[in-house]
Amino acid sequence: MxxxxxxxxxxxxxxxxxxxxxxxxxxxxxxxxxxxxxxDVLEDDPVGRLKVFVYELPSKYNKKILQKDPRCLTHMFAAxxxxxxxxxxxxxxxxxxxxxxWFYTPVYTTCDLTxxxxxxxxxxPRMMRSAIQLISSNWPYxxxxxxxxxxxxxxxxxxxxxxxxEEKAIExxxxxxxxxxxxxxxxxxxxxxxxxxxxxxxxxxxxPQKMEAHLIPPHIPRSIFVYFRGLFYDVGNDxxxxxxxxxxxxxxxxxxxxxxxxxxxxxxxxTYYEDMQRAIFCLCPLxxxxxxxxxxxxxxxxxxPVIIADDIVLPFADAIPWEDIGVFVDEKDVPNLDTxxxxxxxxxxxxxQRLLANPSMKQAMLFPQPAQSGDAFHQILNGLARKLPHDxxxxxxxxxxxxxxxAGPVGDLKPW
Amino acid sequence: xxxxxxxxxxLNRRLNSFRGSSPLDSSIDGGGLKSPASIFWLLIHGLCCxxxxxxGFRFSHIIFFLLFSPSTTTITRTTKLYSPTPFLPxxxxxxLPVQSPPNKxxxxxxxxxxxxxxxxxxxxxxxxxxxxxxxxxxIDRVQREQRIQYGVKSPRTVxxxxxxxxxxFQTLHLxxxxxxxxxxxxxxxxxxxxxxxxxNETASLLASSGLRVVHVGFEEEMPVSWEDxxxxxxxxxxxxxxxxxQLKLDGIVMFADxxxxxxxxxxxxxxxxxxxxxxxxxxxxxxxxxxxEESSVAQKDDIENSPxxxxxxxxxxxxxxxxxxxxxxxxxxxxxxxxxxxxxxVLPRKLEWAGFVLNSRLLWKENQDDKPEWVKDLDTVGxxxxxxxxxLSLLIDPSVVEPxxxxxxxxxxxxxxxxxxxxxxxxxxWIIDTPLEVSVPSKRTPWPDAPxxxxxxxxxxxxxxxxxxxxxxxTRPRRSRRSRSKRKRExxxxxxxxxxxxxxEK
Numbered sequence: 055m056x057x058x059x060x061x062x063x064x065x066x067x068x069x070x071x072x073x074x075x076x077x078x079x080x081x082x083x084x085x086x087x088x089x090x091x092x093x094d095v096l097e098d099d100p101v102g103r104l105k106v107f108v109y110e111l112p113s114k115y116n117k118k119i120l121q122k123d124p125r126c127l128t129h130m131f132a133a134x135x136x137x138x139x140x141x142x143x144x145x146x147x148x149x150x151x152x153x154x155x156w157f158y159t160p161v162y163t164t165c166d167l168t169x170x171x172x173x174x175x176x177x178x179p180r181m182m183r184s185a186i187q188l189i190s191s192n193w194p195y196x197x198x199x200x201x202x203x204x205x206x207x208x209x210x211x212x213x214x215x216x217x218x219x220e221e222k223a224i225e226x227x228x229x230x231x232x233x234x235x236x237x238x239x240x241x242x243x244x245x246x247x248x249x250x251x252x253x254x255x256x257x258x259x260x261x262p263q264k265m266e267a268h269l270i271p272p273h274i275p276r277s278i279f280v281y282f283r284g285l286f287y288d289v290g291n292d293x294x295x296x297x298x299x300x301x302x303x304x305x306x307x308x309x310x311x312x313x314x315x316x317x318x319x320x321x322x323x324x325t326y327y328e329d330m331q332r333a334i335f336c337l338c339p340l341x342x343x344x345x346x347x348x349x350x351x352x353x354x355x356x357x358x359p360v361i362i363a364d365d366i367v368l369p370f371a372d373a374i375p376w377e378d379i380g381v382f383v384d385e386k387d388v389p390n391l392d393t394x395x396x397x398x399x400x401x402x403x404x405x406x407q408r409l410l411a412n413p414s415m416k417q418a419m420l421f422p423q424p425a426q427s428g429d430a431f432h433q434i435l436n437g438l439a440r441k442l443p444h445d446x447x448x449x450x451x452x453x454x455x456x457x458x459x460x461a462g463p464v465g466d467l468k469p470w
Numbered sequence: 471x472x473x474x475x476x477x478x479x480x481l482n483r484r485l486n487s488f489r490g491s492s493p494l495d496s497s498i499d500g501g502g503l504k505s506p507a508s509i510f511w512l513l514i515h516g517l518c519c520x521x522x523x524x525x526g527f528r529f530s531h532i533i534f535f536l537l538f539s540p541s542t543t544t545i546t547r548t549t550k551l552y553s554p555t556p557f558l559p560x561x562x563x564x565x566l567p568v569q570s571p572p573n574k575x576x577x578x579x580x581x582x583x584x585x586x587x588x589x590x591x592x593x594x595x596x597x598x599x600x601x602x603x604x605x606x607x608x609i610d611r612v613q614r615e616q617r618i619q620y621g622v623k624s625p626r627t628v629x630x631x632x633x634x635x636x637x638x639f640q641t642l643h644l645x646x647x648x649x650x651x652x653x654x655x656x657x658x659x660x661x662x663x664x665x666x667x668x669x670n671e672t673a674s675l676l677a678s679s680g681l682r683v684v685h686v687g688f689e690e691e692m693p694v695s696w697e698d699x700x701x702x703x704x705x706x707x708x709x710x711x712x713x714x715x716q717l718k719l720d721g722i723v724m725f726a727d728x729x730x731x732x733x734x735x736x737x738x739x740x741x742x743x744x745x746x747x748x749x750x751x752x753x754x755x756x757x758x759x760x761x762x763e764e765s766s767v768a769q770k771d772d773i774e775n776s777p778x779x780x781x782x783x784x785x786x787x788x789x790x791x792x793x794x795x796x797x798x799x800x801x802x803x804x805x806x807x808x809x810x811x812x813x814x815x816v817l818p819r820k821l822e823w824a825g826f827v828l829n830s831r832l833l834w835k836e837n838q839d840d841k842p843e844w845v846k847d848l849d850t851v852g853x854x855x856x857x858x859x860x861x862l863s864l865l866i867d868p869s870v871v872e873p874x875x876x877x878x879x880x881x882x883x884x885x886x887x888x889x890x891x892x893x894x895x896x897x898x899x900w901i902i903d904t905p906l907e908v909s910v911p912s913k914r915t916p917w918p919d920a921p922x923x924x925x926x927x928x929x930x931x932x933x934x935x936x937x938x939x940x941x942x943x944x945t946r947p948r949r950s951r952r953s954r955s956k957r958k959r960e961x962x963x964x965x966x967x968x969x970x971x972x973x974x975e976k
Contacts, residue, residue, distance in 0.1 A: 084619045220584045243582065273620035275613040279605050301587040309595040315605045334612055364582045389592035396604040400611040407612070 086408040088379075088415055092372040092440060096414045097428055100435035101145045104442055107154035108141050109189050115161045115181070123167050130347050131164040131173060132259040133240075133430070134207040136421050138162075140431045156236075156438055157195055157204040161185040164210045175216040179229055179462070180470040182206075182216075186231050200456050201235040202448035205438060208232075209258065211343045213239035215248040218342070223248055230461040234448070236441065238434055240345050242367025249367060254437040256430060257369040260350040262422045268327035272356075279315040280395065281333035281357065282306070283326055284348075285341070286318075302362050303339050305388040313392060330355040334403070335381070335395055339363065350419045353379075358406050360395070362388060370418060370433050372440070379409045617655065622741045627657040627721030629714060629830055633706035634728045635665040635692040636672060638890040641900055643728035644672070648679045650732045656741070659684065659721065661713055663706040665692040671899055686713055694892045700819055703727075707823060715833045723830050725823040729887050736882035739874050740827045746865060747872040750782030751825040752884040753797050753818050780881060781818065782825055783873035791873050796820045816887040821862070824883060827874070 088096055116138065120126055126135060138160040141147055148154050163178035190196035196204065208214045214232050215223035224247050228237070233250070241248055242255040249255075286307035288298040295304040310316040318337070323329065330336055336352040340363035349368065352359040359380040361368070368376045376382075383394055409415065417428040425431045450456065460467065522528050630651055634640060651658055661684045664672050668687035676683045688706050693699055707725060714723060722740050726732060730751075740747060784793040797818050862868045875882050 224584065246582075271620075273616060275616055277609060277613070279609060295589055296586045300582075301589040304589040305591065308589060308591045313597040315597065315602060334609065385587075386590065389590050389595070392597065392601050392605075396601040396608065398608075400608055403608060403612065404615055407615075 103439040105148040107151040126165040130258040184470040205236040213241040244365040278333035282318040282337035630726040631710040752881040754886040783878040785877040
């Protein structure tokens with residue numbers, strides 16, 4: 055009996071050694087497996103692990119808004135609309151709310167666009183409040199937990215703070231009614247008012263077909279060292295600089311504008327996607343908000359993202375080990391960016407490229423239509439599934455009220 | 471409701487992100503700025519605008535803030551409310567330096583603060599050469615890895631076969647081929663067959679390449695007429711193939727004639743060959759005589775007669791070999807060059823050797839049963855003086871040739887034959903280290919006739935160098951008035967005489 059046990063242990067050790075050897079030999083392979091702090095969860099299948107109930111809201115909360123402005127389907131906040139469509143036809147959806155683990159409210163708060171296409175967040179708090187009033191009066195599930203088993207998609211600049219200016223967003227804070235719900239948002243910054251514990255950060259929406267139409271063959275050699283296209287100074291709103299991007303983008307320009315290794319400019323070339331595929335590093339500095347679709351583009355095109363945003367929380371941070379994949383540079387270290395990037399050992403760079411080449415990594419950043427396995431929709435569901443089972447404390451006792459329905463700015467209380 | 475000026479400017483920021491936006495008239499959430507402080511600052515703002523109009527430069531209300539700072543600022547405020555002060559103005563006076571220290575509203579526990587930050591610029595914001603070199607090493611390593619992963623999986627050795635001989639244009643041509651071969655990312659063996667025996671001249675040129683070279687001497691002199699020359703070159707190439715067999719070299723044999731120009735994609739493409747492959751060769755049939763070229767080409771305007779300057783495999787729609795594009799020499803009938811250095815068009819063969827690649831295993835002697843039936847043994851072909859036109863004569867069945875370069879649509883190398891006259895002279899190894907012999911004195915020089923023994927070496931070299939250069943391009947040495955500016959016209963006059971003479975001899 056004892057011998058068998060030793061043999062089993064020996065076999066396990068042997069298998070482990072083999073696995074380590076496989077990782078070592080994997081150096082010659084083009085990709086490498088990705089496993090984050092939550093484990094190797096990128097390829098988990100959420101079907102069967104959770105059930106989501108989708109509230110039937112009147113179309114003035116979703117369809118009518120979309121009809122008024124179909125641009126909402128292509129801008130970078132389109133995730134809320136596509137998530138709704140995905141959930142309607144997904145196998146995790148259940149029509150029986152008694153067996154649901156999570157409840158989803160389809161309200162398109164980021165679809166009130168200016169003529170230029172930028173969303174105005176001024177009506178969003180009232181819209182959200184009105185929707186919550188509706189679901190709390192028509193279904194008992196909100197009052198049961200005061201929203202602790204509900205999730206909302208708030209892809210706007212500062213999430214559920216519902217403002218595009220950071221100071222104003224901080225002043226408003228997260229909408230009081232959403233204090234207990236799980237928020238699925240693109241904004242992520244540590245120790246920030248607008249990111250609450252337990253939120254799920256998602257990538258901004260980037261159109262998958264458009265990016266896939268610009269793919270070039272992988273054998274074309276990467277000859278650009280650092281690549282960036284975008285604003286350095288926001289002349290319209292902050293001409294002197296120092297306010298936009300906390301001065302980081304301006305610092306990049308001033309320090310590296312004549313460095314031949316840095317291909318940076320404000321032009322909009324038609325070959326933007328192709329150029330990213332010919333670059334080794336792509337800068338992803340913060341703008342008015344720390345997140346941007348550049349991260350998604352860099353991952354899709356295999357260009358190592360150089361993230362210049364202090365304390366940022368990147369999408370699916372527990373499933374994707376961003377420290378291994380991207381390069382993080384503090385904003386105060388921007389003048390030394392060339393030293394930092396050239397002192398990275400080549401093996402580390404090759405490993406990052408191998409991780410980026412992993413198709414499940416690229417798939418996790420996209421919102422394809424129709425949904426495919428491993429894409430961002432599934433990662434959101436995986437994230438929700440990892441939060442299950444709900445702690446018993448979320449269920450409130452009868453008559454207990456935690457949220458203050460009258461808190462917040464006076465303007466929020468007006469009906470929508 | 472009344473909007474404060476600051477609030478309106480904040481709104482304008484979002485609305486003015488792109489040019490031509492119009493402010494919305496939808497109801498705006500007023501926020502909490504209806505305090506007396508905001509009215510106060512509105513008045514100050516108006517006052518400053520008036521002052522600016524008077525003075526002619528921008529006068530911002532930040533001055534008042536600086537003057538009255540102790541009473542209104544609260545840097546140490548730690549609540550999460552932002553103070554409604556003009557602390558975060560959109561306009562900033564130019565007086566403040568760019569690298570002003572950050573002084574803002576603090577957000578509680580975050581080390582990232584909102585507000586105006588300095589733009590950090592290092593004292594010498596220019597590239598450091600050491601880092602640039604490191605970056606290039608990184609780029610090189612990344613590209614090498616890309617080639618390993620996405621390029622040819624198991625690259626085979628390239629065996630380049632070059633027939634050459636010592637002549638004026640040899641250095642020019644061989645340097646070109648040498649540099650192309652030095653850039654090939656695969657293992658390379660270069661077999662150079664030299665007519666007239668192997669010489670130090672060629673050997674020194676090849677030694678500077680750093681490649682693995684097999685220098686073979688071929689004991690026959692290169693003839694003057696093009697016909698004989700092509701025959702000899704074919705036999706030299708066969709000699710090289712015998713070397714391949716003798717050394718049991720394993721790889722892909724390609725024929726790199728020294729006057730051709732190869733693209734790097736050619737070497738990537740020939741890695742795909744299994745037994746025998748063919749690529750398209752661009753033919754640049756060139757005449758040194760500009761008059762003749764114009765007349766011959768300009769007359770043939772219709773599409774059918776104008777020769778497509780490509781030789782190579784011809785495929786049908788399903789990418790199978792059905793025939794060959796060969797060089798149409800009809801337009802040049804009777805006007806082609808017969809001798810080296812003729813001022814007429816030098817024509818290629820029907821199918822150049824350079825357009826074919828072979829798997830070297832076909833040439834090996836043993837394993838006769840392994841060899842496919844459609845390949846003849848090397849000994850049976852070319853043993854006698856029979857003229858071998860193309861490598862196709864090695865094959866019993868020419869239809870098994872694989873067309874490369876997307877079925878011959880991509881032209882991967884170019885043929886261009888430029889040579890000097892057979893008796894043209896050039897300094898050995900292109901180094902002039904001893905005074906050269908005066909072979910032909912010129913009659914009328916701009917400077918007085920100097921005897922061969924001159925007081926200083928330098929002047930001798932200069933004068934004789936000039937004479938040397940003139941002799942290289944000449945056709946008939948006995949000509950008067952050999953000044954350089956008139957050289958071109960005279961050579962042309964001489965050329966027509968030569969061609970007349972040649973045609974007279976026929």
